[in-house]
Amino acid sequence: xANRRRAVERATFRRKATDxxxxxxxxxxxxxxxxxxxxxxxxRAVSYAGCRVVxxxxxxxxxxxxxxxxxxxxxxRCPTLATLDxxxxxxxxxxxSTARGLPVVISTARSGDVVVQLGDAPQPAPPTLLDGAxxxxxxxxxxxxxxxxxxxxxxxxxxxxELVGAVQDGEHxxxxxxxxxxxxxxxxxxxxxxVPPPTLLTSTVDLREQLLPQVPARTDPVPPRTTTTPTxxxxxxRSGGVLTVRPDVPARLVFNRVSRTxxxxxxxxGTIGGRPATGTLRVERDPSGNxxxxxxxxxxxxxxxxxxxxxxxxxxAVAYVRVPVRTPAERELVGTWLAGPSAATVPLDELLGLxxxxxDDQLASFLSRAATVTVLRYAFVDPAALQDRVTTELxxxxxxxxxxxxxxxxxxxxxxxxxxxxxxxxxxxxxx
Amino acid sequence: xxxxxxxxxxxxxxxxxxxxALAGSAEPxxxxxxxxxxxxxxxxxxxxxAAAGAELGGGTWQWRGVRGTPAGAAGFMVVLARADLDxxxxxxxxxxxxADGLDGHLPxxxxxxxxxxxMPGGGEQLRLDLTYGSAPRTLRGTLLVATREDRPAAVxxxxxxxxxxxxxxxTVLDSARWAS
Numbered sequence: 076x077a078n079r080r081r082a083v084e085r086a087t088f089r090r091k092a093t094d095x096x097x098x099x100x101x102x103x104x105x106x107x108x109x110x111x112x113x114x115x116x117x118x119r120a121v122s123y124a125g126c127r128v129v130x131x132x133x134x135x136x137x138x139x140x141x142x143x144x145x146x147x148x149x150x151x152r153c154p155t156l157a158t159l160d161x162x163x164x165x166x167x168x169x170x171x172s173t174a175r176g177l178p179v180v181i182s183t184a185r186s187g188d189v190v191v192q193l194g195d196a197p198q199p200a201p202p203t204l205l206d207g208a209x210x211x212x213x214x215x216x217x218x219x220x221x222x223x224x225x226x227x228x229x230x231x232x233x234x235x236x237e238l239v240g241a242v243q244d245g246e247h248x249x250x251x252x253x254x255x256x257x258x259x260x261x262x263x264x265x266x267x268x269x270v271p272p273p274t275l276l277t278s279t280v281d282l283r284e285q286l287l288p289q290v291p292a293r294t295d296p297v298p299p300r301t302t303t304t305p306t307x308x309x310x311x312x313r314s315g316g317v318l319t320v321r322p323d324v325p326a327r328l329v330f331n332r333v334s335r336t337x338x339x340x341x342x343x344x345g346t347i348g349g350r351p352a353t354g355t356l357r358v359e360r361d362p363s364g365n366x367x368x369x370x371x372x373x374x375x376x377x378x379x380x381x382x383x384x385x386x387x388x389x390x391x392a393v394a395y396v397r398v399p400v401r402t403p404a405e406r407e408l409v410g411t412w413l414a415g416p417s418a419a420t421v422p423l424d425e426l427l428g429l430x431x432x433x434x435d436d437q438l439a440s441f442l443s444r445a446a447t448v449t450v451l452r453y454a455f456v457d458p459a460a461l462q463d464r465v466t467t468e469l470x471x472x473x474x475x476x477x478x479x480x481x482x483x484x485x486x487x488x489x490x491x492x493x494x495x496x497x498x499x500x501x502x503x504x505x506x507x
Numbered sequence: 508x509x510x511x512x513x514x515x516x517x518x519x520x521x522x523x524x525x526x527x528a529l530a531g532s533a534e535p536x537x538x539x540x541x542x543x544x545x546x547x548x549x550x551x552x553x554x555x556x557a558a559a560g561a562e563l564g565g566g567t568w569q570w571r572g573v574r575g576t577p578a579g580a581a582g583f584m585v586v587l588a589r590a591d592l593d594x595x596x597x598x599x600x601x602x603x604x605x606a607d608g609l610d611g612h613l614p615x616x617x618x619x620x621x622x623x624x625x626m627p628g629g630g631e632q633l634r635l636d637l638t639y640g641s642a643p644r645t646l647r648g649t650l651l652v653a654t655r656e657d658r659p660a661a662v663x664x665x666x667x668x669x670x671x672x673x674x675x676x677x678t679v680l681d682s683a684r685w686a687s
Contacts, residue, residue, distance in 0.1 A: 414614060
């Protein structure tokens with residue numbers, strides 16, 4: 076009797092156990108089914124967590140677990156800002172973190188081009204390579220270090236997955252090496268990727284430091300300039316204003332290893348219409364030293380271009396002036412402009428004053444034919460803060476919306492085939 | 508004069524002539540080798556090392572050789588070399604070398620053709636012709652930038668006045684090589 080009761084109890088126990096196993100399997104299947112309604116990156120995160128638990132933290136677990144797909148950037152607020160994208164693309168900045176907490180900052184432009192920064196720790200100043208300084212390295216995770224003042228420029232975002240994956244592989248390798256099972260794991264897992272070298276390298280340049288020999292001084296008298304002198308007289312030529320390169324402020328040189336271009340960013344100082352103004356000059360050159368583009372940003376209080384609608388709100392404006400240089404004749408003209416016998420000056424009469432250039436002034440004629448001007452006016456901002464922001468934009472080659480600061484008005488000046496008849500046009504969709 | 512004395516003088520003359528002939532047939536010291544860091548190159552033997560100065564290039568060059576004087580009538584040539592730039596890209600080095608033009612140090616700069624070729628000892632070299640100044644006071648020459656996977660990069664600048672010859676340029680630039 077007792078034996079029969081024990082047999083019944085064992086059978087009941089087995090049935091219950093079987094029922095529990097089946098119920099557990101059903102729950103897992105149900106949860107798996109529910110995962111299908113989650114976004115892709117959430118699915119990857121859950122799978123990644125499960126994999127990490129099962130492999131005791133030693134598995135690579137495949138997908139990076141970061142949402143790298145959402146790169147959309149809304150259209151520009153107005154056509155004039157869309158035009159500015161050609162000179163200084165607006166980007167959407169997202170800060171993500173890897174599983175072990177490394178910040179990955181991804182800036183995506185409308186064109187799809189991506190710039191990645193790894194880590195958010197303060198970086199040392201860009202090295203002055205011409206003084207023989209070396210580029211310091213900084214650890215982004217224990218055991219993985221990259222050059223300081225360097226970023227990854229990825230055209231159309233190509234290689235983003237590989238870069239983030241390589242960083243995570245580096246993190247994973249460090250974790251493996253610290254594990255008690257490091258020997259076993261190291262023997263089984265040998266296919267980890269390495270972080271590719273950065274493609275944007277920034278350095279500092281002291282413009283006052285003469286590198287190549289000075290041209291011997293003239294002993295013969297300098298002939299007087301005439302109105303037919305082919306090259307433009309340097310320095311302030313009219314009353315509209317002029318900005319001059321400030322050699323006392325260190326410049327920045329950014330080299331792009333993908334496009335193989337170098338951009339030199341220098342600080343400007345001067346006046347516009349008698350008012351003090353500051354600015355930044357960016358000159359892009361190809362590996363042969365030819366100028367490809369000049370981008371200028373001028374910051375001042377009050378009116379910047381004639382015809383600009385007055386606003387009742389106080390605040391400074393920044394005028395971005397883009398001058399693409401395409402032909403050999405244009406390159407020679409711009410090269411002569413930027414490489415004169417003294418610090419380079421920027422003629423503002425034609426660029427911002429919209430004056431019709433003199434027929435015998437080749438540089439002014441070219442600038443007024445080629446320059447595209449975009450003026451952004453902000454409310455309640457210190458001009459110095461705006462200048463700092465603009466300098467950072469020109470060094471980085473990208474800009475973003477200014478959080479918490481009101482953009483009051485956007486004005487554009489399009490180039491004309493003859494350089495005459497240019498007008499400043501306010502863009503209503505951007506007026507607030 | 509006895510026969511012996513005459514033969515003695517003749518022998519002395521022959522020995523002297525042979526000595527002169529041997530001295531003349533020896534390899535002339537047309538070029539001297541210079542080593543700067545890992546970079547080696549030859550310079551014409553009439554080039555002499557010089558101290559830094561604005562007219563001979565800034566103080567960051569590791570070696571500087573000059574022939575003639577910058578303000579002299581003619582015959583000025585200067586060779587500048589350094590092999591301490593933390594870069595692996597010739598384009599970056601060119602950008603650095605031309606940067607001070609914004610402060611008026613390269614008036615009237617005109618960059619010429621650029622040529623790339625392999626560098627003896629590894630990596631590649633980039634040559635860039637340049638001219639600056641205004642007639643009749645101009646300096647012209649070639650900038651050689653040598654890079655390889657391992658830093659540092661090297662720069663060799665050969666500049667001079669209108670008397671600078673293609674032979675002068677070739678003596679220096681074609682001999683550039685990595686020594687280590």
